[in-house]
Amino acid sequence: MTTNVNKVNSSETAALIKKAKETLVANDLGGYTVPTHGLYPFQWNWDSAITALGWKHFNEPRAWQEIEVLLDGQWDNGMVPHILFHQDSTTYFPGPDVWGSDKRVKSTSISQPPVVASVVKDMLETADDKTFARGKAESLFSSLVDYHLWWYKERDPLNTGLVVSYHPWESGMDNSPAWDEALAAVPCVDWEYERRDLGHVDSSQRPHKSEYDRFLFLVDFFKKHKFDSEVIFNECPYKVNDIGIIAILHKGSKDILALGETLGIQDERLDYIAERIALTQSAISTLWCPEAQYFYCRNVLTDTLCKVRTSAGMLTLFAGLANTEQKEILNTKAQQWNAASQYCIASTHPEESRYEPQRYWRGPIWLHINWMIALGFENEGFQQTADKLQSDCRALVDLSGYYEYFNPETGAGCGGKDFSWTAAIALHWLL
Template identity: 40%
Template sequence: MDLHEQARQILRQNDRGGYTLPTHGLYPYQWNWDSAFAAWGFATFDLPRAWDEIDTLLASQWDDGMVPHIIFHDPDPGYFPGPDVWSAGGDPATSGISQPPVAATLVRLIYEMNPDASRDRLAAVYPKLVEWHRWWHEVRCVHGPAAIVHPWESGRDNCPDWDIGMANVDGSKVGDYTRRDTGHVDPSMRPKKSEYDRYLAMVQFGKSVGWDQKRIVSEGPFLMADPGITFILLRAHHDLAVLGHALDQDTDEIEGWETTLRAALPMIWNDDLQGYDAKDLRTGKFARFLGSGAFLAYLANAARPELDTQLMRVWNAVPYGIPSADPEAPIFDARRYWRGPTWPVVNSLLAIGFRDMGRADLEVRLRRETAELIMKNGFSEYFDPTDATPCGGANFTWTAAIWLTWAGQDYEQAKGAA
């Protein structure tokens, strides 16, 4: 079967009517940033369905503006931690944290595919996106850069960036539990139990304060400035303002958020690392680790010459895509989730940045390497960047979406010319 058609089929198979599963078994609910990428993929062949995805995601927005990271539409006992563990309320129930705010950036890409057909749909979701961005500004950016209160909020759950903050979280009292993820995927590709204990301790703290987000920021066991979300949010502020202009809205507030956040970038620049770095806001210490979150600076037009040097060193160390962690670091693990593998979804965000800064050479190279991964080993969640081994879940929604929107571009053109 043609790869484009395979990708469309994956989206259709994971479609639950208004929302899309990341993949069967491993992730049986609607995930925030996965859903935004799914919408981008649907927009290549079913524009109304793409907007339905965004509508369903934003329908579970909290009263304070937060859009949660998981929406538990239908009960699934095969997933842990489920809605009973979170106890965050909602109908449908949700988790109590957020996820990378890529939605405005992807909504802009979807809108620009067909502005005339999309204007009314955009007008319906725009105010909700503004409220979500306001929540990020007022609740998670109080220390300057965007901060996370749980590694899961970053989307890059177990990346080495969080080790310094995780070390101060007591996971010894979480009680007994049974993980479900390792029943679907090789445990060597997933976070370790010691990490999971701490993840659950953070969930239990949030539950203990009734998911009061400001208390979680001020009192919770974990608070780290996240370069990845900082850059994603910075770019999303810009894209949201562009959408506001398209709707003839006053965007002064949004542009003010962008200016304020950009002014905070020096706080996460680590001269010793010669790169952007995660920072433990409880202790003021840098993670001292270079990961893919730092390279998302290209998405936000925030790169520096020193970062260019680091990017090429890290990228040239592997043959397939940009790894999620520095391959030259002792902690690098080529197949364990966010501690080394390359992720097509992150590659696509980096490529948007390369394209917009006029670096077609970097964008073309990254697209070619990402396409090679998919053409060799299918639509997996992520890949070993050293040998292209597929890792994580199979038939993955956002990998299929990335193929349709970006990675498969040359393949489709070649097929059409044949």
């Protein structure tokens, strides 16, 4: 009986591995991978980094190329944009004409959670061809440092220890309920536009028009001020300390220091990064709510915590930012959170009034987030919680395949189909 079950599981796993590889190959546009055709026809920052982890398992040179092409679009000030428009497409809005950047590689003017340094460290440590990987890591190292310096200097010029985000899209968690109050204070655009996402995905799974109106106002605001970082820092109508960005940046900065040590690189800029790591470690307590016993984002303009429980708060474990007491509390909360829906961990707590199980970042499960959260719990010694996340995510893939995100109540796949980072995380973590 056990042998037959193992044979079935083995054949199912083999089929999923084959399908995951085929998904990445199908979404490959020659050096970079689109998240999925139609809905997302360009190169996205953190999608690309996560996708490289999948390529690594069957084509290491192609994995490194993914990172190289991403960093080739880096701005002179160190920013790595959230989208690189390598070629034209009519299936996505807003495109490069709306963003208005004048860079060599057309791009947006905001970034995304900087997971790429952590990915490079992982790729080097697990490489089959260590010599090749070391050469690639050495060639990319300075660009990674520049990227993190951009976050610290441009997005925290007052040295608070907590960088700010200027756009919900920058968080990668576009319409999270954590942004509702901060976004409501942003004006709406005064021009008509046609969304393209609703031609690919049912509107019940996507952000509302009222959110898009404000998303686009911010895009116009950046362009109007010619991407001047000082003016935007002082005048942007949306400024948030995003716990997700802060945690991923913190983890990435620690990984940059570890990479520098492994590669034997002497760079005085690393001393500054070490100082910023310490500054964030001391400042993170201001995002901990004693009453709720949880980490929240903060609306900087009103100096108020965004009191909605989202899975982003769990990323503090991934970053090593939670203290001993907070780790235990977060583990208990994760177990309760997991029990609140059929599958875990929902991106917004199912007991929150704003929870919507199939609308983008207001409830659905995202595998790459759960992978980072599970790593955090595993690193802190909470193996049972990590295993639960992993087994539920495997069950979602078994049930629905490689969708963009999943309904935590039913397990149904939502958003884009044949999605690159879902396939990549399956290869890297689940299979």
